[in-house]
Amino acid sequence: MLEELKNKKVLILGFGREGMDNFLFLRKLFPKKVLGIADKSEEIKKPDKNVRLYLGKNYLKAIRDYDVVLKSPGIPFKILPRTVLGKITTQTEIFFENCPGKIVGITGTKGKSTTTSLIYKILKRGGIKAHLVGNIGKPVSNLLFSATPNDVYIYELSSHQLYNLKKSPHIAVFLNIYQEHLDYYRNFNEYVRAKANITRYQNENDYLVYNSQDKIVREIAKKSKAKKIPIPANYEFLIHPVRKSSISNGAGIRIPLVGKFNLKNIMAAVAVGKIFGLPSLKIAKTIENFKPLPHRLEYIGTYKGIKFYNDSLSTIPETTIAALDGLGNNVETIFLGGFDRGISFKNLAKRILKSKIKNLILFPTTGEGIWREIVSLKRKNKFRAFLVQNMKDAVKLAYQYTRKGKICLLSCASTSFSIFRDYKEKGNLFKKYVKKFAKG
Template identity: 30%
Template structure:
């Protein structure tokens, strides 16, 4: 759906985070187009709505209703937009009063009120769908996956820029697409969460390349079930029908897919880009030693295979660009080594929101004395696999915290006794840090890799990571910038 197609329709925004604000600005930026706004008796717009907002040239402003949290309403009203009505309760009845609701990604379309409104004819779309519809000629490389998608997207943009290509780095990584709706880029490296992948299909525009790093259960509270999460994540392939699909050959769910409308390129296979230990190969040809690539963990360096396969899918020379990975700047909150304080190395992996991610983080520091801080918002993920792994490769200590901390602790308790690691429960992150510091006694690694979202005490993983840095004695703002966002 093009933004111009919203004219004459009843339109609402749902959510006032960064994506919601970007959608609002994009809509208002298009209000210089001729408008066909008409008054709709009984629609319920307040007296300051835009049905009367027309300038001397006969142009108008699209009336909007914004559903947002109560504490955001005053901030929104301060904008002084006479065409914007603010409401704080997005009930099924109110949502059903609109033809189109532009929804922020964090709001699940499977919420009962959204389902009820959809059954009554309301169409829900996101900013990603709007951007793709507005920019159908853009050369896009969409990257998703349960783990590694941010690093993969950023590394892709880095190498493309090193090759002289003007490239946008945007999407879920921290810069909404709609903030760059008029951006001038040759190539678009776009990170997509599972909240956004169906949006690409909804736009009706096929991506040039889609990269999927892996798929395993996450965000079950948003998607409602493991299968729905998988279906939503893979919609980038099965419904958006990219021209080229770059897939991880080691992932069984990806290996089982049939994609007749896409040219499938595999990474992690001996006939393509793959790792042999720390050595990067293209088929039988050695390309480089990835130990010089400044991203932590072999699993992260393995994402370079996905990046180079995508670069080749675009028609460029991956082997020629691969050495530029050595100048890549790692992303914050992803196995980020903050530094050493009082003999302890502090590692911020706040973006870790699954047990699989925590296991991968522990593997990076498997030869060190490690105290792991685990737990957060409970969205029903199964920690049994993590617990089983602790029988053979447990850290020195695990301190649980957050909403699911007691559940994790209960699962680990019998294993801790037999495997010989320290297990403690903490009330919050500060308490967890204090307990882990005491166990390490001035030597080892303090690893925040919680395997769970931050919701509750923190707005997002960034805020949690900043608090961890502050507790360690580092500048919380200095550690958080994402290098390379935007167009360069």
């Protein structure tokens, strides 16, 4: 495939982190080749003289003039003309087609980053030549220049990266699937089909580690030709290790991650470690020493007697419900709301009504929608509800109304784009003001 690019006109579509990596990769292969770069931003400068730029609102028009279009994940397929889809490729596709090493691919609507990071740590501790790549690791294109058959690539795979793959990883980990990214795909079925590519092209020599309690994942797994390892059902020797004995020679281990959903992530990582034949004790020690990733049910600390948790990556109701299940009845204040993508909040409203929560701090625009859903289920309810426009006011209210010994949880069940740049900005502002007002 790489040799084929030599005599073809190539356009890099999208020039963010991955687009820049694609450019450096192609430039290393073809130092003098004229390349096209198309991006909706008008601020991009030519990286060298052998580049043609197509910028601004009409950036997609250039696609028809090129033989190969190397697309970045952030650009939805649905905005591209169907007539050009056959010429689209991606960094992920190029890597899968040319990588001589083994690939462990991890996908799921939620839990990918935690599971990917834990698998990487387990394999590294076990002496495997592992590399963390994809969304939370290094961009992969330039790694092809040094890849060997002994390398193992732990690859976090979003639906965007899986969409047009024609090859699946040697070991696939499929955690869950919920309604998400409906602003990116034409419909939910298209999203499911993209996710299914993680196992669609596996054969009898490959492995599929999958969540057997997720109905859609279970149905996809039925069609897979790979060796199947379900979690947690029928895999009891993995359930007990993380709580008790066999993995750590009877000593029991401390689990640094909160919530039942994280137990499934841990079990998936353990399963991969076992596929590689790693000793149970090394796996156990890695789990014990694992540091939870930022913005994923992250314990910030206890200030003025209140425990604060940052779950700013929660962008769907299911993950907020899971956070409430994990933290239990001590959650007294919760931050909710964000960008409206047309998702139903009915189940979340039911879960909140069953909880011991007293204070709802609501961001626009879905914060109001969640409140209306709660009121429609129970007009006379126990809650104080506050609509806020910024994180500073939100945290002030949390300190004012949350009692000592209770929990304040940021888990918005919505994407951040209504008033925040992204989940990182939202989570970092939460941490900033929690610590700032603790001093007052």
